[in-house]
Amino acid sequence: MFNNYSKKIKKAYDKISEADNIVVGVGSGLSAAGGVNYADEKFFKEHYPQYAKLGYHNVSEVMGVFWTFLNKDNACKYWGFWSHHINEVRYKTPALKPYISLYNILKDKNYYIISTNVDYQLEKAGFKQEKIFEPQGQYSQFQCIVPCSNDVYYNEKYIKSMIKNKVDDYTISSDDIPYCPKCGEFLIQNLRCDNKFVEGENYKNYNKYKEFLKDSVDKNTVFLELGVGYNTPTIIRFPFEQYCHVYPNSTLIRMNLNQASIPEGINNGISIDNDLNQSLKDMLDLI
Ligand SMILES: [Zn+2]
Known part of the structure:
Protein backbone atom coordinates (compact mmCIF):
# COMPACT_ATOMS: atom_id res chain seq x y z
CA MET A 1 0.00 0.00 0.00
CA ASN A 37 -24.60 15.79 -4.04
CA TYR A 38 -27.92 14.49 -2.70
CA ALA A 39 -26.73 14.96 0.88
CA ASP A 40 -25.54 18.54 0.47
CA GLU A 41 -27.74 21.32 1.87
CA LYS A 42 -26.20 24.10 -0.22
CA PHE A 43 -26.85 22.25 -3.48
CA PHE A 44 -30.39 21.54 -2.29
CA LYS A 45 -31.18 25.17 -1.39
CA GLU A 46 -29.89 26.35 -4.74
CA HIS A 47 -31.66 23.81 -6.95
CA TYR A 48 -34.70 22.79 -4.87
CA PRO A 49 -35.59 26.06 -3.05
CA GLN A 50 -39.31 25.27 -2.93
CA TYR A 51 -38.63 22.08 -0.92
CA ALA A 52 -36.03 23.79 1.29
CA LYS A 53 -38.82 26.23 2.19
CA LEU A 54 -40.87 23.29 3.50
CA GLY A 55 -38.09 22.37 5.94
CA TYR A 56 -36.30 19.61 4.02
CA HIS A 57 -32.50 19.61 4.14
CA ASN A 58 -31.30 17.67 1.14
CA VAL A 59 -32.39 15.77 -1.97
CA SER A 60 -32.24 12.34 -0.32
CA GLU A 61 -34.73 13.45 2.31
CA VAL A 62 -37.39 14.58 -0.19
CA MET A 63 -36.69 11.64 -2.45
CA GLY A 64 -37.39 9.33 0.47
CA VAL A 65 -40.82 10.92 0.92
CA PHE A 66 -41.72 10.48 -2.76
CA TRP A 67 -39.78 7.27 -3.43
CA THR A 68 -42.43 4.79 -4.60
CA PHE A 69 -45.64 5.97 -3.01
CA LEU A 70 -47.49 6.90 -6.17
CA ASN A 71 -51.27 6.70 -5.89
CA LYS A 72 -54.38 8.49 -7.14
CA ASP A 73 -54.41 10.95 -4.24
CA ASN A 74 -50.82 12.14 -4.43
CA ALA A 75 -50.03 11.77 -8.16
CA CYS A 76 -49.89 15.52 -8.89
CA LYS A 77 -47.52 16.22 -5.98
CA TYR A 78 -45.51 13.05 -6.61
CA TRP A 79 -44.81 14.15 -10.17
CA GLY A 80 -44.30 17.71 -8.96
CA PHE A 81 -41.18 16.49 -7.18
CA TRP A 82 -40.00 13.92 -9.71
CA SER A 83 -40.45 16.18 -12.75
CA HIS A 84 -38.39 18.86 -11.01
CA HIS A 85 -35.73 16.38 -9.88
CA ILE A 86 -35.43 14.51 -13.19
CA ASN A 87 -35.31 17.78 -15.09
CA GLU A 88 -32.55 19.15 -12.84
CA VAL A 89 -30.34 16.09 -12.73
CA ARG A 90 -30.95 14.42 -16.08
CA TYR A 91 -31.88 17.18 -18.50
CA LYS A 92 -30.43 20.46 -17.14
CA THR A 93 -27.08 19.48 -15.59
CA PRO A 94 -24.24 19.42 -18.15
CA PRO A 135 -28.26 -2.08 -14.12
CA GLN A 136 -30.17 0.37 -11.93
CA GLY A 137 -32.25 2.16 -14.56
CA GLN A 138 -32.32 5.64 -16.02
CA TYR A 139 -33.93 8.91 -14.96
CA SER A 140 -34.85 9.42 -18.62
CA GLN A 141 -37.10 6.34 -18.73
CA PHE A 142 -40.58 5.48 -17.51
CA GLN A 143 -42.06 2.01 -17.20
CA CYS A 144 -45.54 0.69 -16.43
CA ILE A 145 -46.19 0.48 -12.66
CA VAL A 146 -47.72 -3.03 -12.96
CA PRO A 147 -45.63 -3.69 -15.18
CA CYS A 148 -47.74 -5.09 -18.03
CA SER A 149 -44.74 -5.27 -20.41
CA ASN A 150 -40.96 -4.87 -20.48
CA ASP A 151 -41.21 -1.65 -22.46
CA VAL A 152 -39.63 1.57 -21.26
CA TYR A 153 -40.56 5.05 -22.48
CA TYR A 154 -38.19 7.97 -23.02
CA ASN A 155 -39.67 10.66 -20.80
CA GLU A 156 -38.26 14.05 -21.82
CA LYS A 157 -41.49 15.26 -23.41
CA TYR A 158 -43.54 14.11 -20.40
CA ILE A 159 -41.18 15.85 -17.95
CA LYS A 160 -41.02 19.09 -19.92
CA SER A 161 -44.80 19.19 -20.22
CA MET A 162 -45.25 18.60 -16.46
CA ILE A 163 -42.95 21.51 -15.73
CA LYS A 164 -44.47 23.83 -18.31
CA ASN A 165 -48.05 23.27 -17.10
CA LYS A 166 -47.45 22.94 -13.35
CA VAL A 167 -50.16 24.35 -11.09
CA ASP A 168 -47.70 25.58 -8.43
CA ASP A 169 -44.11 24.84 -7.31
CA TYR A 170 -45.14 21.43 -5.95
CA THR A 171 -48.01 20.26 -8.12
CA ILE A 172 -48.38 19.25 -11.76
CA SER A 173 -51.62 19.49 -13.72
CA SER A 174 -53.68 16.28 -13.57
CA ASP A 175 -53.70 16.36 -17.39
CA ASP A 176 -49.97 15.59 -17.31
CA ILE A 177 -50.09 12.46 -15.12
CA PRO A 178 -48.44 9.81 -17.32
CA TYR A 179 -50.32 6.57 -17.99
CA CYS A 180 -49.21 3.31 -19.60
CA PRO A 181 -50.21 3.29 -23.29
CA LYS A 182 -50.82 -0.48 -23.08
CA CYS A 183 -52.89 -1.01 -19.92
CA GLY A 184 -53.82 2.49 -18.71
CA GLU A 185 -52.21 2.15 -15.25
CA PHE A 186 -49.67 4.71 -14.02
CA LEU A 187 -46.28 5.05 -15.61
CA ILE A 188 -43.47 5.37 -13.06
CA GLN A 189 -39.71 5.99 -13.07
CA ASN A 190 -37.69 3.07 -14.43
CA LEU A 191 -35.46 2.75 -11.35
CA ARG A 192 -34.59 -0.39 -9.42
CA CYS A 193 -36.47 -0.13 -6.14
CA ASP A 194 -38.45 -3.36 -5.94
CA ASN A 195 -39.19 -6.52 -7.91
CA LYS A 196 -41.41 -4.61 -10.35
CA PHE A 197 -38.37 -2.95 -11.90
CA VAL A 198 -38.25 -3.50 -15.68
CA GLU A 199 -34.67 -4.54 -16.39
CA GLY A 200 -35.17 -4.86 -20.18
CA GLU A 201 -33.32 -2.02 -21.84
CA ASN A 202 -30.98 -1.57 -18.86
CA TYR A 203 -29.62 -5.11 -19.25
CA LYS A 204 -28.83 -4.89 -22.95
ZN1 LIG B 1 -49.08 -1.16 -18.41
Missing part, protein backbone atom coordinates in the same frame (compact mmCIF):
# COMPACT_ATOMS: atom_id res chain seq x y z
CA PHE A 2 1.23 3.51 -0.82
CA ASN A 3 0.55 6.16 1.77
CA ASN A 4 1.56 9.40 0.21
CA TYR A 5 -1.20 10.99 -1.90
CA SER A 6 0.91 12.07 -4.91
CA LYS A 7 2.73 8.76 -4.98
CA LYS A 8 -0.59 6.94 -4.97
CA ILE A 9 -1.98 9.06 -7.80
CA LYS A 10 1.18 8.37 -9.84
CA LYS A 11 1.07 4.66 -9.05
CA ALA A 12 -2.62 4.46 -9.98
CA TYR A 13 -1.98 6.33 -13.20
CA ASP A 14 0.93 4.01 -14.09
CA LYS A 15 -1.22 0.95 -13.42
CA ILE A 16 -3.98 2.34 -15.66
CA SER A 17 -1.45 3.14 -18.39
CA GLU A 18 0.07 -0.35 -18.31
CA ALA A 19 -3.20 -2.29 -18.00
CA ASP A 20 -4.48 -4.59 -20.74
CA ASN A 21 -8.04 -4.25 -19.46
CA ILE A 22 -9.68 -1.74 -17.13
CA VAL A 23 -12.95 -2.61 -15.41
CA VAL A 24 -14.46 0.66 -14.22
CA GLY A 25 -17.06 0.85 -11.44
CA VAL A 26 -18.90 4.13 -10.93
CA GLY A 27 -21.12 5.10 -7.99
CA SER A 28 -22.95 8.16 -6.74
CA GLY A 29 -19.79 9.61 -5.16
CA LEU A 30 -18.55 10.58 -8.61
CA SER A 31 -21.60 12.77 -9.28
CA ALA A 32 -21.42 14.15 -5.74
CA ALA A 33 -17.79 15.15 -6.37
CA GLY A 34 -19.02 17.04 -9.42
CA GLY A 35 -21.49 19.00 -7.30
CA VAL A 36 -24.66 16.91 -7.64
CA ALA A 95 -21.35 16.92 -18.02
CA LEU A 96 -19.66 17.30 -14.62
CA LYS A 97 -15.91 17.86 -14.26
CA PRO A 98 -14.95 14.49 -12.71
CA TYR A 99 -16.66 12.64 -15.57
CA ILE A 100 -14.86 14.76 -18.18
CA SER A 101 -11.52 14.05 -16.47
CA LEU A 102 -12.33 10.34 -16.34
CA TYR A 103 -13.20 10.32 -20.02
CA ASN A 104 -9.91 12.00 -20.92
CA ILE A 105 -7.95 9.52 -18.79
CA LEU A 106 -9.64 6.47 -20.31
CA LYS A 107 -10.60 7.44 -23.85
CA ASP A 108 -7.77 5.56 -25.59
CA LYS A 109 -7.73 2.61 -23.18
CA ASN A 110 -9.41 -0.77 -23.28
CA TYR A 111 -12.17 -0.50 -20.67
CA TYR A 112 -15.70 -1.48 -19.75
CA ILE A 113 -17.85 0.41 -17.24
CA ILE A 114 -20.45 -0.71 -14.73
CA SER A 115 -22.35 2.15 -13.11
CA THR A 116 -25.10 2.30 -10.50
CA ASN A 117 -25.83 5.90 -11.43
CA VAL A 118 -28.97 6.80 -13.35
CA ASP A 119 -28.09 10.38 -14.33
CA TYR A 120 -26.49 9.82 -17.79
CA GLN A 121 -23.31 11.66 -16.73
CA LEU A 122 -20.98 9.08 -18.32
CA GLU A 123 -22.67 9.47 -21.70
CA LYS A 124 -22.72 13.27 -21.37
CA ALA A 125 -18.95 13.22 -20.83
CA GLY A 126 -18.41 11.26 -24.03
CA PHE A 127 -18.48 7.57 -23.10
CA LYS A 128 -20.30 5.39 -25.63
CA GLN A 129 -23.40 3.66 -24.34
CA GLU A 130 -22.26 0.27 -25.67
CA LYS A 131 -19.33 0.40 -23.22
CA ILE A 132 -21.49 0.98 -20.12
CA PHE A 133 -23.63 -1.48 -18.16
CA GLU A 134 -26.17 0.44 -16.07
CA ASN A 205 -25.08 -4.62 -22.13
CA TYR A 206 -25.01 -7.22 -19.37
CA ASN A 207 -23.41 -9.87 -21.61
CA LYS A 208 -20.78 -7.44 -22.92
CA TYR A 209 -19.80 -6.63 -19.34
CA LYS A 210 -19.61 -10.32 -18.41
CA GLU A 211 -17.54 -11.07 -21.54
CA PHE A 212 -15.12 -8.29 -20.64
CA LEU A 213 -14.74 -9.69 -17.12
CA LYS A 214 -14.09 -13.15 -18.55
CA ASP A 215 -11.53 -11.76 -20.98
CA SER A 216 -9.77 -10.02 -18.05
CA VAL A 217 -9.11 -13.11 -15.91
CA ASP A 218 -5.49 -13.76 -16.95
CA LYS A 219 -4.64 -10.30 -18.18
CA ASN A 220 -3.03 -7.33 -16.51
CA THR A 221 -6.34 -5.93 -15.29
CA VAL A 222 -7.13 -2.83 -13.28
CA PHE A 223 -10.39 -2.57 -11.36
CA LEU A 224 -10.92 1.17 -11.08
CA GLU A 225 -13.64 2.01 -8.57
CA LEU A 226 -14.90 5.59 -8.29
CA GLY A 227 -17.31 6.97 -5.71
CA VAL A 228 -18.79 3.60 -4.75
CA GLY A 229 -19.89 3.46 -1.13
CA TYR A 230 -22.20 1.15 0.78
CA ASN A 231 -25.64 1.97 -0.70
CA THR A 232 -25.60 -1.05 -3.00
CA PRO A 233 -22.18 -2.66 -2.37
CA THR A 234 -23.20 -6.00 -3.86
CA ILE A 235 -23.24 -4.55 -7.39
CA ILE A 236 -19.71 -3.11 -7.67
CA ARG A 237 -17.75 -2.85 -4.42
CA PHE A 238 -17.90 -6.43 -3.12
CA PRO A 239 -17.64 -8.11 -6.56
CA PHE A 240 -14.56 -5.98 -7.39
CA GLU A 241 -12.93 -7.20 -4.16
CA GLN A 242 -13.80 -10.78 -5.05
CA TYR A 243 -12.40 -10.49 -8.60
CA CYS A 244 -9.19 -9.00 -7.21
CA HIS A 245 -8.81 -12.02 -4.94
CA VAL A 246 -9.18 -14.41 -7.85
CA TYR A 247 -7.60 -12.64 -10.86
CA PRO A 248 -3.84 -13.19 -10.46
CA ASN A 249 -2.63 -10.04 -12.25
CA SER A 250 -5.25 -7.61 -11.05
CA THR A 251 -5.03 -4.29 -9.22
CA LEU A 252 -7.84 -2.63 -7.28
CA ILE A 253 -7.78 1.17 -7.39
CA ARG A 254 -10.44 2.43 -5.01
CA MET A 255 -11.04 6.18 -5.16
CA ASN A 256 -13.65 7.71 -2.89
CA LEU A 257 -13.94 10.40 -0.25
CA ASN A 258 -14.13 8.70 3.17
CA GLN A 259 -14.98 5.18 1.95
CA ALA A 260 -11.83 4.10 0.14
CA SER A 261 -10.52 1.46 2.53
CA ILE A 262 -9.40 -1.87 1.10
CA PRO A 263 -9.55 -5.03 3.20
CA GLU A 264 -6.40 -7.02 3.82
CA GLY A 265 -5.58 -9.83 1.46
CA ILE A 266 -6.13 -7.92 -1.76
CA ASN A 267 -2.85 -7.66 -3.65
CA ASN A 268 -1.88 -4.38 -5.25
CA GLY A 269 -4.65 -2.39 -3.60
CA ILE A 270 -4.39 1.37 -4.05
CA SER A 271 -6.76 3.30 -1.82
CA ILE A 272 -7.18 7.02 -2.58
CA ASP A 273 -9.32 8.69 0.05
CA ASN A 274 -9.69 12.18 -1.35
CA ASP A 275 -12.04 14.52 -3.22
CA LEU A 276 -12.60 12.65 -6.49
CA ASN A 277 -12.76 15.74 -8.65
CA GLN A 278 -9.29 16.73 -7.44
CA SER A 279 -7.85 13.21 -7.65
CA LEU A 280 -8.97 12.73 -11.25
CA LYS A 281 -7.69 16.17 -12.19
CA ASP A 282 -4.32 15.34 -10.60
CA MET A 283 -4.23 12.06 -12.50
CA LEU A 284 -5.11 13.79 -15.76
CA ASP A 285 -2.27 16.27 -15.20
CA LEU A 286 0.17 13.34 -15.42
CA ILE A 287 -0.76 12.63 -19.04
